[in-house]
Amino acid sequence: MTLPDRAAIEAMDAQDPLRHLRDAFILSPDEVYLDGNSLGVPTRAAQEELLRAARDEWGGELIRSWNSAGWFDLPIELGDRIGGLIGAAPGQVVVADTTSVNIYKALHAAMGLRPGRKTVVAESGSFPTDLYIAEGVVSTLPGARLQLEGVDGATIEDMLDADVAAVLVNHVNYKTGELRDMAALTARIHAAGAVAVWDLCHSAGALPVELDAAGADFAVGCTYKYLNGGPGSPAFVYAAHRHQGQARQPLSGWWGHARPFAFETGYEGDPGIRRFQCGTQPILSMRALKGALSIWDGVDMAVLRAKSLALTGLFIRLVEARCAGLGLELESPRDDAQRGSQVAFRHDHAWPVMQALIARGVIGDFRAPSTLRFGFAPLYLRHVDVLRAAETLEEVLKGESWTDPRFAARAAVT
Amino acid sequence: MTLPDRAAIEAMDAQDPLRHLRDAFILSPDEVYLDGNSLGVPTRAAQEELLRAARDEWGGELIRSWNSAGWFDLPIELGDRIGGLIGAAPGQVVVADTTSVNIYKALHAAMGLRPGRKTVVAESGSFPTDLYIAEGVVSTLPGARLQLEGVDGATIEDMLDADVAAVLVNHVNYKTGELRDMAALTARIHAAGAVAVWDLCHSAGALPVELDAAGADFAVGCTYKYLNGGPGSPAFVYAAHRHQGQARQPLSGWWGHARPFAFETGYEGDPGIRRFQCGTQPILSMRALKGALSIWDGVDMAVLRAKSLALTGLFIRLVEARCAGLGLELESPRDDAQRGSQVAFRHDHAWPVMQALIARGVIGDFRAPSTLRFGFAPLYLRHVDVLRAAETLEEVLKGESWTDPRFAARAAVT
Incomplete structure (x- = not known):
């Protein structure tokens, strides 16, 4: 399967039957938030x-x-x-x-x-x-x-x-x-x-x-x-x-x-x-x-599942293609039927890598000892967000900016 | 001890060392809220x-x-x-x-x-x-x-x-x-x-x-x-x-x-x-x-206690003077040393009486089978509120408006 380019990925968003739901959320335009499996994003309705x-x-x-x-x-x-x-x-x-x-x-x-x-x-x-x-x-x-x-x-x-x-x-x-x-x-x-x-x-x-x-x-x-x-x-x-x-x-x-x-x-x-x-x-x-x-009124859970798998599947493919040889190892099931709505990669320096990602506006989280965890909440994420996350991960790993000493120490809550 | 008149009661408020704290609360100007022992009033700081x-x-x-x-x-x-x-x-x-x-x-x-x-x-x-x-x-x-x-x-x-x-x-x-x-x-x-x-x-x-x-x-x-x-x-x-x-x-x-x-x-x-x-x-x-x-910074608990006892003591005295012979019986300790910050009176028709009080803007609560309960939160209540509550209770009991059929049935939450 060939890797989709940006245009193909934008087309996926245009065809996303759940795309209107993104407007219900209060999202930072500068960030890709992949931690909705830890703390979900506020909706206007909740506020x-x-x-x-x-x-x-x-x-x-x-x-x-x-x-x-x-x-x-x-x-x-x-x-x-x-x-x-x-x-x-x-x-x-x-x-x-x-x-x-x-x-x-x-x-x-x-x-x-x-x-x-x-x-x-x-x-x-x-x-x-x-x-x-x-x-x-x-x-x-x-x-x-x-x-x-x-x-x-x-x-x-x-x-x-x-x-x-x-x-x-x-x-x-x-x-x-x-x-x-x-x-x-x-x-x-x-x-x-x-x-x-x-x-x-x-x-x-x-x-x-x-x-x-x-x-x-x-x-x-x-x-x-x-x-x-x-x-x-x-x-x-x-x-x-x-x-x-x-x-x-x-x-x-x-x-x-x-x-x-x-x-x-x-x-x-x-x-x-x-x-x-x-x-x-x-x-x-x-x-x-x-x-x-x-905001869940009328959401078809089968449609939600299809989008979730599209997002996580795309992320796995993009990361494995862009970051081959950079020390990442997939910890999540590759088989759609066995995967929830998140993707985990192992990396020897998972903690500083995640801090470098966060500094670049891609918010995932770290799980000890060496897991980079990315959650894909299908109600508000887009396929282009997946692309940016994969590009940023590649940039971080290739640039080795994660060796910056300010990312070396762990905060209390991860 | 002679019963204080309105002027004397207003003087108590003027001398109340906690009177400034009332401004911290969001209070309805039309009501006397004597249910702060069930759900306290919001402060601006909380909001x-x-x-x-x-x-x-x-x-x-x-x-x-x-x-x-x-x-x-x-x-x-x-x-x-x-x-x-x-x-x-x-x-x-x-x-x-x-x-x-x-x-x-x-x-x-x-x-x-x-x-x-x-x-x-x-x-x-x-x-x-x-x-x-x-x-x-x-x-x-x-x-x-x-x-x-x-x-x-x-x-x-x-x-x-x-x-x-x-x-x-x-x-x-x-x-x-x-x-x-x-x-x-x-x-x-x-x-x-x-x-x-x-x-x-x-x-x-x-x-x-x-x-x-x-x-x-x-x-x-x-x-x-x-x-x-x-x-x-x-x-x-x-x-x-x-x-x-x-x-x-x-x-x-x-x-x-x-x-x-x-x-x-x-x-x-x-x-x-x-x-x-x-x-x-x-x-x-x-x-x-x-x-x-x-808002508790600097509140002296001894001063708080003195005001609380002043409020509850005044309420007992005013009610017993104004409502003598109207079927009320004090259920709370008369002795200050044995009384918290609330006053309970027994009445055969406590439920409809309380509903009539609430309809007149004096918010207390009912406890089965026959208790009228009034809480006096010393941070935000005034002595004139106590006077109004006692006057309203007298008015309700003398007018017998509490026999209004709309007060007959009990709501689910009392």
Whole structure:
């Protein structure tokens, strides 16, 4: 396949069925932002919703806004909106708390459904908080233990013995972008008698997710990456309808009570998804998310996926052609079917190389020890952005400007 | 003591050393807002900080703001600011998650310090989420049980036997405003070998709190009442320095790790207060809180307390004089030393009476089954507001306008 030239790449943008969505975002004209898989870009709608909530509601109706502005029902309202993007019928997703807290809830609920079993399986290559929280859950369950896939080459499938109660698994790996086959792995987990808890942080809003169709049991995900909810916007948790009657989670705060305003002394969990709520939610952050989610109306997830693969595929081809022999090694799957919406390259000097890219307006990120990570948010990126990123990477690697001493030290947050 | 007239009350405002602070708040000129103990009033500073975070930081530096705008350190920065208002030396308070989630952390940590003991004591008259979370904690600890003070007339002191590991107790009761003597009760709890977890939701920002001096072990509180952080702004948790080495809590997310950016596979909790963090925090809500906290610089908590007692004391006297024989019964302590910053009256028709008050611009709230609750936030309320509230209550009760059928039904959120 010949490499497309600039004209061909511009033509791709002209034919992009999602190109109108770029206008919904507040983007710097001088930058190519390839970190939407860490913190998504603000939409005008998010900023407007935030202002409305802060100025007109908090600053206007004050306490009455809990009813009049629908604050109390936001977790359910936004949960159902996200449900529409991840293949979950209404009443199975709630927006609340953080991804970490929601993993705690979901994993506890999963373990509770398999009381005779004591093992949690998770991936050693997971974003660490998944593992840390799994440790926390295990610490509260006598006899329970955490086993990590990938440590000695064993796969999740190899580990599915009769003691496994729950498997906590990432749909898309945060570092390499490797995409799991959710339906196939869920079926294997179920065949072994265990419960599947999916982490959707790097797939929700990036590609089609079909939780109901895959038979997933529980899922969690964040809203500040491809869903563009804003820094630290509240996370979501999914519990399949069939589990909602039995599933228990110990963060049994008043927002999860069957009758939160009856002020009863004893806890009785809501029979539905509200049971996965705990306490009062950060409404201002939640309202920015509400605005961000409004732009998804009418977006066809198959079209989104096609564009995402076009962007990441083009980036791989352009970089490998332009930067051959410059020390890069593709860490992401080359096969479209196995790749999320991001591309990772290994390089011995990944940290200073990324700093040099950022100084030139191409914003990706670094993951220790030696990964250059580039996220491609299909709602707002163009094919010409991919071209500029590849050209800039070539320029940096050929010019060796990344040896500049100001790029040598690592900042605290990468 | 003769009742002050309007001129005397206006003179109180003229002499109020905190009167200049009212200008920091965005208040409706037509209303008297006595619900700051449920949702505080926005400050101009909070709105400005929120805009700066949303527009200039999220919308400008994007992901880089985690470092450049100090987002990652906000929980510690704001924790220390709140620490200054609740008698906690730096390094013992962190702002994160919700009050409910923080009760879960603190109570788990407390129970872990007394492994041979199995009982948690809490108050039956507590805001219910405290009890629900205590149930959740107990459900994860084999053999543990929750016992409620106040059910059969037993006091906390009566219940302090050798099996009590932790006592979860409110500094100020959410309904009646009754204030506990923190130092005395903590000493009793310690004498019995147990650990004290204080809920400061209705005292932080309302009156002087001296956690360190009282020898408190753990504490939690919310920031959207007297601290004016905005709807659902993140809560705080305190762990005394002496416990930080040993205290464990199972919500062991990456923000509580000793080296969160090393991306290690195993969890090692931070040796300090950061261990009480879990996941990524809602930065927009957090930044509104930062603005709200900025107005506390130079506020003398003793002066604040004197004004608070002047307001609540005046309200009790005016109401009892004007509304004698109209079915009201004081539910709050008459003794200043035992009263927080709120006043509760019982009335057979409390719900419609409150709705009629609200319709006349006096915003208090209702607590089931028959309580009229009025919060007096000393930073922004005036003595003339107290007069208007008392006059309006008299007018409502004498006019019986509260029998209007539109006030008969209860809304979902009260």
